[in-house]
Amino acid sequence: MHAFIFDLDGVIVFTDNFHYQAWKKMADNLGIYFDEKINNRLRGVSRADSLDIILERYDGVLSIAEKAGLMEQKNNDYRCLLETMTPKDVSHEVRDTLLKLRQMGFRLAIGSSSRNAGFILEKVGLTGLFDALSDGNNITRSKPDPEVFLKAAEFLNIRPASCAVVEDAYAGIEAAKSAGMTAIGIGDAAKCDEADYRIASFCELIKIAGQLRVC
Ligand code: B16
Ligand code: MG
Numbered sequence: 124m125h126a127f128i129f130d131l132d133g134v135i136v137f138t139d140n141f142h143y144q145a146w147k148k149m150a151d152n153l154g155i156y157f158d159e160k161i162n163n164r165l166r167g168v169s170r171a172d173s174l175d176i177i178l179e180r181y182d183g184v185l186s187i188a189e190k191a192g193l194m195e196q197k198n199n200d201y202r203c204l205l206e207t208m209t210p211k212d213v214s215h216e217v218r219d220t221l222l223k224l225r226q227m228g229f230r231l232a233i234g235s236s237s238r239n240a241g242f243i244l245e246k247v248g249l250t251g252l253f254d255a256l257s258d259g260n261n262i263t264r265s266k267p268d269p270e271v272f273l274k275a276a277e278f279l280n281i282r283p284a285s286c287a288v289v290e291d292a293y294a295g296i297e298a299a300k301s302a303g304m305t306a307i308g309i310g311d312a313a314k315c316d317e318a319d320y321r322i323a324s325f326c327e328l329i330k331i332a333g334q335l336r337v338c
Contacts, residue, residue, distance in 0.1 A: 167292030
């Protein structure tokens with residue numbers, strides 16, 4: 124085992140509430156009911172698929188251009204909220220664990236559906252800790268398709284079977300398994316039966332890394 128591929132939102136940083144605020148503003152403007160429970164369904168889902176989920180409660184019909192405009196506005200509002208992020212938005216536990224994994228000789232990558240992943244990493248001062256970034260800008264298919272993780276492995280030049288994915292979304296665990304990788308569930312995905320490992324805290328990765336290294 125040579126690499127860890129991390130999902131970003133819900134694993135390294137927590138931007139659900141920013142997504143919620145930005146989508147809520149859009150939904151309110153259109154008179155669509157939207158709450159935090161619906162927001163939970165957007166975890167790990169691409170921006171376009173998220174919009175379609177919110178529009179399930181919309182009676183009107185929107186053109187492709189109108190949908191694109193809504194997504195652009197939502198993203199502008201979301202980016203304004205992301206601007207407030209600082210290195211303090213990453214816990215000491217996450218930062219220390221990433222550093223320890225690097226010291227153990229593992230290569231680290233991000234595998235995120237977000238097109239804002241690079242911007243978020245920059246805001247929280249983590250860019251330099253990762254050897255590769257695979258995100259919403261280099262994929263054509265969303266999780267549960269394995270594309271985002273296969274690309275991360277390709278960028279690292281490491282075969283998929285030598286990669287372990289850390290994910291908070293069920294769709295991400297499915298994507299990792301389809302990619303032929305070890306799947307580690309955290310947060311919501313800590314309840315996912317398909318995961319090879321289920322962890323309650325990020326620092327448990329060190330113990331798993333010790334086991335994977337000898338495989
Ligand atoms: P963006 P992840 C995902 O990130 C989020 O969980 C999901 O809520 C969001 O819709 C998606 O990124 C797209 O994000 O609008 O920034 O491109 O969990 O895959 O790191
Ligand atoms: Mg996630």
